[in-house]
Amino acid sequence: MTTEERPARRDRLTPFHLIGAAALALVAIVYLAGRELGFLARWWLFSGALAFPGFVFAGMLAASLVLTLLALLLRRRRKVALFGTAGVSVGLLVALLVTAVAMPVTVAPDAIPARQDGQLRVLGWNVLQGAEDAASRAALISALQPDIVVLSELYQGNLLRDGEVPPGYMSYGVRGIAVTVLVADDLPRYRVVDADESGHTSGFVLAPEVDGAAPRIVAAHLVALSFRGDSSGRDFGLDWIASHCDSPDTIVAGDLNAVPANMPAGTLGSCRTIGTFAPTWPSMIPPLFGAAIDNVLATSEWDAARVATLDIAGIATDHRPVVADLVRR
Incomplete structure (x- = not known):
């Protein structure tokens, strides 16, 4: 394999990173709709996931950070994949922090x-x-x-x-x-x-x-x-x-x-x-x-x-x- 072929193959990974980031963003939007609007409130395992916002947002954030790390490894056109996945990671981090701040504390x-x-x-x-x-x-x-x-x-x-x-x-x-x-x-x-x-x-x-x-x-x-x-x-x-x-x-x-x-x-x-x-x-x-x-x-x-x-x-x-x-x- 020539050195010219390696970057080309890495470039072909860029759409998959963007698709992954878009999928995470879509799941997060649907999840928020379920939490706030009752969308699919009793549907299958989704209804159970609605009970665990901290766990769900933390899990999606971890997946988004993996995509961001992979995007950093791309040698060409990496900004497209990096900005897309990093943007989703930031959004999920905000969602997790808002969940943590808004959640009532337990008391003795x-x-x-x-x-x-x-x-x-x-x-x-x-x-x-x-x-x-x-x-x-x-x-x-x-x-x-x-x-x-x-x-x-x-x-x-x-x-x-x-x-x-x-x-x-x-x-x-x-x-x-x-x-x-x-x-x-x-x-x-x-x-x-x-x-x-x-x-x-x-x-x-x-x-x-x-x-x-x-x-x-x-x-x-x-x-x-x-x-x-x-x-x-x-x-x-x-x-x-x-x-x-x-x-x-x-x-x-x-x-x-x-x-x-x-x-x-x-x-x-x-x-x-x-x-x-x-x-x-x-x-x-x-x-x-x-x-x-x-x-x-x-x-x-x-x-x-x-x-x-x-x-x-x-x-x-x-x-x-x-x-x-x-x-x-």
């Missing part, structure tokens, strides 16, 4: 101020089938004094022994459904009015024994998106929640295995997300690369005075808890 439980009069405090926590034992659950509940506690992956809600129910709370659950709800004694008594036992999701609905005396509670732990991209179980659960949000004065809490971007305009029926939580899962990695799949939603009767994702030292479960202080409009 002792940084949450005492609940004020007129507020309803909701605590949601996936305790990983008892990885967080009764003592650790009670310690967090004692520190925060929530009115409503939704514990995902705790199956024994209606079978908890006396020592496992924190003082001042009533426990509710349905056998075989992976959610337990604790309600403070100063709220009215509740009753289970519906439970999804289809196998597509785990959840049940509580209504006050006296209609209108307190909000309805939809407690849920939805099926996760499979690695094959099957979202049917998760989407069934989202639709099940939406059907119960047609009732006024309703609060939804739990591990939804979905982020607001998977819900059109952040709503399910008449319920809407009431704030932006820092990523909750998985708890062992920095929040920037996690997913905010534990959420609280509410109908229009409620606004959020505060929402937070909690950072707990020595956490045993793979989910961080979330807390929301709600106020009536």
